[in-house]
Amino acid sequence: MGPLAGALGRWIYGAVKPPPPPPRICGTPGGPPVTAPRVRLSDGRHLAYAESGARKEDARYKVVFSHGFTGSRHDTIRPSLEVAEELGVYMVGFDRAGYGESDPNPNRSVKSAALDVEELADALGLGPKFYVIGISLGCHAVWGALKYIPERIAGAAMMAPVVNYWWPGFPADLAAEVYKKQEVGDQWALRVSHYAPGILHWWMDQSWLPTSTVVAGTTPLPNKRDAEIRAKLKADGTFQQKMELATQQGIHESYYRDMMVMFGKWEFDPMSLPKPPCPVHIWQGDEDGLVPVVLQRHIVSRLSWVNYHELPATGHFLSPVPGLGDTVLQTLFGNAKQ
Template identity: 55%
Template sequence: MFNQIVAVSSIGFLAWAFRSLRPPPPTICGSSGGPPVTAPRIKLRDGRYLAYKEHGVPKETAKYKIVFVHGFSSSRHDLAITTWKIVEELGVYFVSFDKPGYGESDPDPKRNRKSIALDIEELADQLALGSKFYLLGNSMGGQVVWGCLKYIPHRLAGATLLAPVVNYWWPSFPANLSEEAYYQQFPRDQWALRVAHYAPWLTYWWNTQKWFPAASAVAGKPKFSQQDINLLSKLGGTEKQKAYVTQQGEYESRHRNLMIGFGRWEFDPMDLKNPFLGNEGSVHVWQGDEDGIVPVILQRYIARKLPWIHYHELPGAGHLFPFADGMTEAILKTLLLGEKYPAAEKN
């Protein structure tokens, strides 16, 4: 009798564990019971749909065409870093898109660095952006830019990475340096990133269970600097934005983003070669030296390893520095016109 009770209890525990570990299926936009489709979308090579949004001057008259890649808890609507004045002055056309699983873009269970680079290439082709276009990635969108520099460098006229999130397990980082940077993070993030890297199949459970704190970015409590706190008032509508970002499910949007960003990469960004040997374009990394989310010491190391990167370090700036007054103009003029920003010299 005791053995039977143990057996039944074990089966019950395993069933509970299976349900807890297994993420629910996504609620696909346009499906029965799913969120409605309100955005323009393109159909990709594998049948998925990618939602996008056009900003700036008309594409037909634009002097520059830029594809914008949003960050971790953002979407195609997140282009608040730009101002109409500078966009009109320079003649810039932007297209932003919801990354797979975010907003109204179909999830991609096979998403990786190469697949999203190819998504961007298809977006550019279907919107007729020409043989080359510029790329601008913010925060975790910067990781997508590294993938594009690896897989579609021939399509880029130039690229900018704004506070690009690093992966502590990139092979080129000296162990002592990556360890120092890793332990600057909240303990909750140290654990969440370990899970995403070493046991990605536990990512959904870790960030939804109630015993241990989830990743601070998932919980909406990232390690902000004083400048970030001061700038947060510019980012109104956080709850509405979060609802849109995750409307197809947390797992296929933010959780998968963690797994891809902090998992095992098939290439090391520090092994990349300069895609613009003829100086026909340039790559820029902008970083605040008080960024609590992306350790500046790792960004400095990347800049030393890749001397062809134009590295701009901003004193006193945090992770949200792109929203600070004057930064839009500096970022765009540096990328498009080659102008120098006085406070952003090579470190």
């Protein structure tokens, strides 16, 4: 997976040193307009957010959502309003740094993602403890929260969390075997993200190089529902519209920084985390074409404190699974102590 690609990347970077284009920051001259409510962080950046569920003033539980790759502040697990209000669950999603209407962060990391969650919760007055739910690649913020701010987390859920093939807790042969089953373009995009992130934007911009099928929306999806959902989104223009909104400040600041953070070198291995002072759940489909179920199974085999829910005949897109959003809330809060 590695040394040759790393050497190639370093050689290209030394020869080309291609700078990414500057971001088009929302609310600045020539930049996209600000249309969403936003909070100001301690470093001066803004995070845009969207609320749903029970009214914050009436809620017993407060949840922060961390959206996935290509997502936005509007992404949730799609619970019914009736269940959310019955359980008293207030939910807030936010555009992660560089996405949508949230300011870019050139120093993005797993830690900064967790601290953004904490600052958002404090700015909105969610109290000393709150819940976090991550979707797909956005789950790096949840792992980060369990590492860096565990005392603030009342409970956590991860929906089809993306894995980093270079986490030390994976057996090298297993990680390599699964890695090689990816499309060639995805293998290269991840290699560059990990070993030579400085050239990722340049690499992804070259039509003659193998690049990410996930970004292009062409990854083979073994699950029928996943394939049908993606086909519909592409046919009606939703796929393109979501991409334009997510990347309006620059694809480098959103998609590519996501790839560099998720598949780069982490400061910790999630499989080495101690048991946190809160319940943690993972939901995973056994026909996920983007996150290998065998690696998810290995993670939870290492972390006995994770409550693992594997869904049969289910793919990567979990929010459209009928009733799953309600199930997640009922699992987290149905028997929770107030």
